[in-house]
Amino acid sequence: MADQDAQSPVGSEPAGLSVLRWEEPPEGPVLVLLDQTRLPAEETELVCTDVPALVDAIRTLAVRGAPLLGIAGAYGVALAAVRGFDVAEAAGLLEQARPTAVNLGYGVRRAAAAYWAALDKGAGPEQAGAVTLAEARALHREDAEASGRMARFGLDLLDELVSGGSHRLLTHCNTGALVSGGEGTALAVAIGAHRAGRLRRLWVDETRPLLQGARLTAYEAARNGMPYSLLTDNAAGSLFAAGEVDAVLIGADRIAADGSVANKVGSYPLAVLAKYHHVPFIVVAPTTTVDLLTADGASITVEQRSGREVTELTFPPRGAGDEGTGGVPVAPVGTQAYNPAFDITPPELVTAIVTEEGVISPVTGAGLAELCARSSQV
Ligand code: MRU
Numbered sequence: 143m144a145d146q147d148a149q150s151p152v153g154s155e156p157a158g159l160s161v162l163r164w165e166e167p168p169e170g171p172v173l174v175l176l177d178q179t180r181l182p183a184e185e186t187e188l189v190c191t192d193v194p195a196l197v198d199a200i201r202t203l204a205v206r207g208a209p210l211l212g213i214a215g216a217y218g219v220a221l222a223a224v225r226g227f228d229v230a231e232a233a234g235l236l237e238q239a240r241p242t243a244v245n246l247g248y249g250v251r252r253a254a255a256a257y258w259a260a261l262d263k264g265a266g267p268e269q270a271g272a273v274t275l276a277e278a279r280a281l282h283r284e285d286a287e288a289s290g291r292m293a294r295f296g297l298d299l300l301d302e303l304v305s306g307g308s309h310r311l312l313t314h315c316n317t318g319a320l321v322s323g324g325e326g327t328a329l330a331v332a333i334g335a336h337r338a339g340r341l342r343r344l345w346v347d348e349t350r351p352l353l354q355g356a357r358l359t360a361y362e363a364a365r366n367g368m369p370y371s372l373l374t375d376n377a378a379g380s381l382f383a384a385g386e387v388d389a390v391l392i393g394a395d396r397i398a399a400d401g402s403v404a405n406k407v408g409s410y411p412l413a414v415l416a417k418y419h420h421v422p423f424i425v426v427a428p429t430t431t432v433d434l435l436t437a438d439g440a441s442i443t444v445e446q447r448s449g450r451e452v453t454e455l456t457f458p459p460r461g462a463g464d465e466g467t468g469g470v471p472v473a474p475v476g477t478q479a480y481n482p483a484f485d486i487t488p489p490e491l492v493t494a495i496v497t498e499e500g501v502i503s504p505v506t507g508a509g510l511a512e513l514c515a516r517s518s519q520v
Contacts, residue, residue, distance in 0.1 A: 207321020212245030216278035219253035224271035288498035289324025296331030315406035316358035317393035394427035401489030401505035402439030413491035439486035449479030
């Protein structure tokens with residue numbers, strides 16, 4: 143269970159894995175994070191007692207992945223509220239920690255709105271803090287529920303699109319329990335296929351430069367007992383050509399109003415390959431990842447990270463601008479690098495978007511808007 147509050151049971155994370163939880167030791171409330179920069183070698187935790195520590199954890203990718211960033215952002219606002227820090231300042235810092243995943247701003251704004259609304263209704267600071275924490279817990283719980291629903295919709299879709307009943311699925315980056323209140327987005331669908339005896343192989347892209355596939359998805363696949371193989375990102379082309387991929391399943395960091403999908407860099411080339419080879423390219427994301435206020439892919443801000451993530455092999459990875467002590471150089475000193483953290487896949491390359499409210503295929507702005515309207519009616 144991700145959150146230890148018995149009043150608010152959250153999630154169905156793999157046995158014994160606590161990705162993010164709120165704790166209240168005598169010294170004061172803290173947010174405890176599994177440090178994802180240390181995986182798979184070490185399962186160590188980071189204890190955030192204040193918002194700057196959480197912002198640092200977000201920038202360095204100790205906590206990462208769109209849905210979890212939203213949850214972390216909401217708890218960060220609660221941390222500020224409960225500990226008596228300036229909530230407006232905390233919300234600003236958190237929201238700006240990373241630019242692309244829309245969930246981060248969503249979680250921060252939702253928790254901050256609950257805080258201000260409580261104050262407006264006459265609550266004292268302590269009561270407003272409790273209301274803010276309750277909102278963060280609600281988001282955490284909703285994300286876990288959304289994960290389960292996406293897994294079911296995604297599995298049904300796979301059965302429709304892929305013949306033979308036994309799937310070879312290619313995934314990129316990490317979209318499992320490490321990014322969610324539940325079992326994740328795209329990886330939750332693959333886990334569902336595995337449990338149903340319908341996963342022949344999970345192909346795991348290593349996901350350069352920070353290796354979320356190799357370090358994190360392979361870790362989760364192993365924990366779940368899934369049949370998986372790791373490949374370099376560059377090997378995907380020959381895998382498609384050999385007819386070894388039945389569907390691509392990926393997550394999203396932001397889906398614009400026209401259905402353009404921002405996801406981990408390397409997603410767009412997979413979409414092009416999938417189109418060429420007539421393989422379904424399926425995006426799995428909660429409606430909290432849809433941003434109807436951003437018109438199209440060109441309007442999405444893509445995070446540019448330090449070139450050192452490319453010119454050096456460094457573990458754990460460091461946040462942009464951190465000069466650190468340096469990793470192992472793999473390029474001549476002074477080499478400039480191009481290091482966007484995400485790329486944009488246009489809607490015409492996406493076969494379907496799976497959300498907790500249902501599936502759209504083909505991907506259209508009208509379809510997306512309808513799904514989002516359904517989620518806000520609940
Ligand atoms: O830079 P990261 O590791 O935070 O990027 C994460 C991704 O791109 C995931 O694929 C995306 O957030 C979807 S997670 C459900």
